Amino acid sequence: MEDIRSYLESGILELYVLGELSHEEAAEVQALAVKHPEIADEIAAIELALEQYAQSNAIEPDTAVGQRIFAEIGPAISLPASPVAAAVPPQHQTVTDPETGNQSARLRRLQFWLAAAVTLLVVSAGALFYTYSELSAARERITGLSLQNQQYTRNATYMLKSNEELRTMLNMNADAGWSAVRLAGTAQAPEARMMVYWHKESKQVMVNNVNLKLPEHDKNHQYQLWALVNGKPVDLGVFDAGKDTSSMMIRMKEIATAQAFAVTLEPAGGSKNPTLERMVVMGAVSI
Template identity: 45%
Template sequence: MEEGKAYIESGILELYVLGELNAEEQHEVEAMAGKYPEVKQEISAIALAMEQYAIRHAVQPSVGLENKILARIDGNTAATDEVPDSSATLVAGGAKILPLYPEGYESKLKTLRIALIACAVLLIVSGIALYFAHTELGAAKQQIIALNQDKERFANTVNYMKETNKELQTIADMPNDPDWKIVKLAGTKMDPQAKMMVYWHTSGRHVMVDNSKMGLPQNDEAHQYQLWALVNGKPVDLGVFDVKTDTAHILLKMKEIGGAQAFAVTLEKRGGVPSPTMDQMIVMGGVSI
């Protein structure tokens, strides 16, 4: 609604009715008219106002001049006799010489010149006003774009907070669900200070990595960390992940597993490998019964 009002006040609708816009600008006005009923109504009101102005200021020709023109066209001199012209001059033989311009023509011409000058001044003033209005419209459009961008950023922040609260609530509810196993993975000789946390839901088979408690060095673009579940002494791939300081989620979902005795993480080439590189194992932890 505010956008439609600002568009009406910009002055572009008057240019549209006068036919002073290019094709692209005409399409823009027609699109706005289709979107906002008040814009369409304003266009109709402007067109009606201009039509009434033209009718109100129309100049009717004098009766004498009209009859003279009709008489000359029809070749009937009687029409001129019915409407005598006091400005005619008699010459030898009784012939009449009519002036080139009707009586009062100079006065009307002077009035017309003044009106034309006034119209020209009004046109210049209107052009300047429309220029500034067009500039203000452009600024208003930029403000609308900025507001939409702020709105989008705010929506993303709200969604992030909702997702974060949901994940925090999941972690808070884990102690009340005996099916959740919280597995602490400790560093190996590769990095004794490394550590991380894995959450495993035994009945639901869900496996998640806690990004908020990630104590692994940040990996480069060529490598990724790969999570393994040790099932009866055999490693089972549970997927790869990156360590980032600007992660969007607290919990990172991995592949599901129905049973496991321990979990381990190795540093592998990006995309993962079929079997773990043992000398690249950075953390490991057993599942407590």
């Protein structure tokens, strides 16, 4: 009998009611409750005292605060249901304890365990919220660093490409084999102008994209460069105006001989023959 009294005062039943025991420990309490009616009565009394304490000390939480916390930490946290109902046999659900002193001691003990459980829950929720906030901040920092790295890579690539094109332009200026052909606007586009570079020996043809002044066109059309060879137009490829400013020079198709260069506006992809009424610039090659 003394062992039963010590067991009742050990605090394990309060932990059982609060759902803080492991599966094995809870199973042991359930088995003892079936075997010893006084343990079952104690469990029922603790449950009743817990209900009375909760009702007398209930505080209505701030709805806005609760919504904010759970919106931040994700899915709602639910407390495990007390397994008392399954543990206590039906014949011990009703408790009559005539000893007022024992009831008061039991209530004080239950208050202590309840306060400890609430404190643990608050600390756990706070720690979870803090961890979630730190993870969110770290994720934002990583995203920011990734975007910065991508921008740095793009800038570095652009600078390398620009340096290569600058070296090419310097070499072109130093090479007497390059001829600069100025193309002036026609009646279709009087303000248009552009510069074409042609190397007679290597047959290379380049369009200066920096000083390109042609009317912008829609996505269904492109400009097409033509070389006039003995009065016949020869296709040198298509390009866009005002679309790509990352390249200083646009490489076109090669040509061995030409007396003039002209540009017409054609359907996207180019045409076999130039549309003369859509010629925007033209320039003769200096002899």
